Amino acid sequence: MQTVSVAVIPGDGIGIETVQAARRLLDRLAELDGGIKFAYTEFPWGCAYYTQHGEMAPKDFLSTLRSFETIMLGAVGYPGVPDHVSLWGLLLPIRRGFEQYVNMRPVRILRGVTSPLRGRNPGDVNFVVIRENTEGEYSSMGGRLHTGFPHEVVVQNTVFTRLGTERVIRYAYRLAAKAPRKRLCGATKSNGINWAMPFWDEVFNQIGETEFPEVERWLTHIDALAANFVLKPDVYDVVVASNLFGDILTDLGGAVMGSIGMAPSANINPERKYPSMFEPVHGSAPDIAGKGIANPVGQIWSSSMMLDHLGRQDLGEAVMTAVEDVLEEGRVRTPDLGGRSTTNEMVDAIIARLEARF
Ligand code: ATP
Ligand code: MG
DSSP, rough: OEEEEEEEEEEEEEHHHHHHHHHHHHHHHHHHHHEEEEEEEEEESSSHHHHHHHHSSOHHHHHHHTTSSSSEEEEETTSSSSSHHHHHIIIHHHHHHTTOEEEEEEEEEOTTOOSSSTOOOOOOOOOOEEEEOSSSSEEEEEEEEOTTTTOOOOEEEEEEHHHHHHHHHHHHHHHHHSSSOOOOOOOTTTSSSTHHHHHHHHHHHHHHHHHOTTTTEEEEEHHHHHHHHHHHHHHHHHEEEHHHHHHHEEEEEEETOGGGOOOEEEETTTSSSSOOEEEEOOOOTTTTTTTOOOOOOHHHHHHHHHHHHHOOOOHHHHHHHHHHHHHHHSSSSSSSTTTTOOOHHHHHHHHHHHHHHO
């Protein structure tokens, strides 16, 4: 029996609902499988905690989390708490402290889902974006020089280290080498960002040439790449991007998939020195929080990525097949997909499909 210790941080808004949904599904899956068990410890950290305690989590939260095998996160952030507080108070310290330098975000049109891209069907679009998750444009270095209105000067620096750039690009190549068409596209902007991006390109080409000659590689400027995500998303296997570019591309990817509520992500520490963290791409969605109508698929898909990471790809696949079966049948759908079902009804339907398979 494999017992997995899972730190659960439901966070805010619909995160609480989608985490609850995914846990219910995982528990049923574990029962059905009989070979795996999840031992959860739930932490009530987030914006509600901040309102009471003046911080997003206790000061020693990283050392608390360190002992867990994996982390399941809902969504963090809520109106009334500034973004920099919710991000820097919890999410970013986890990603950086645990060297989760790979942010993996699949972009795939699931069976039964209508993409807003006309003429694109499930199977046409199926790739993975690897976003650098610890440095780059989000390095928080810079400052504001007050020389008096209207002469203020603001500087924001971008940091690309050799180590940070190499490790994420190498990870993306490894993944591309396993993809059917062995293709890797690098997002760049070396014509405009003329120090950092030529360096990124150089590393991209060096690693490709010396370590992965079998992988077909090319670089595309981020502006053109964004357009290509819409115009010809079928050419990609793996796309590797810096922190900022990856952030933008993956929101676009979520839209291409039909609903941001379905997009999953994994924050991975490939060396497994620290726990990895699995969270949907969507936020806390205050507009629908507490109504029980959030789409649970983003959270469930993220849990399926967690199963992959734990070495149980078979279970990860079983979960996604059940999800796609339900979407394809079309009877049970949350409002973001044009239906009238609740979060719980959707999870029940997915569980029923899983049960039928075991
Ligand atoms: P963040 O700043 O945390 O990224 P955000 O404000 O950009 O958050 P979301 O909280 O993801 O965005 O919400 C964007 C829109 O998508 C909202 O209208 C929300 O209701 C909708 N949405 C997000 N997630 C879901 C979901 N799981 N199910 C249904 N609708 C969702
Ligand atoms: Mg957002």
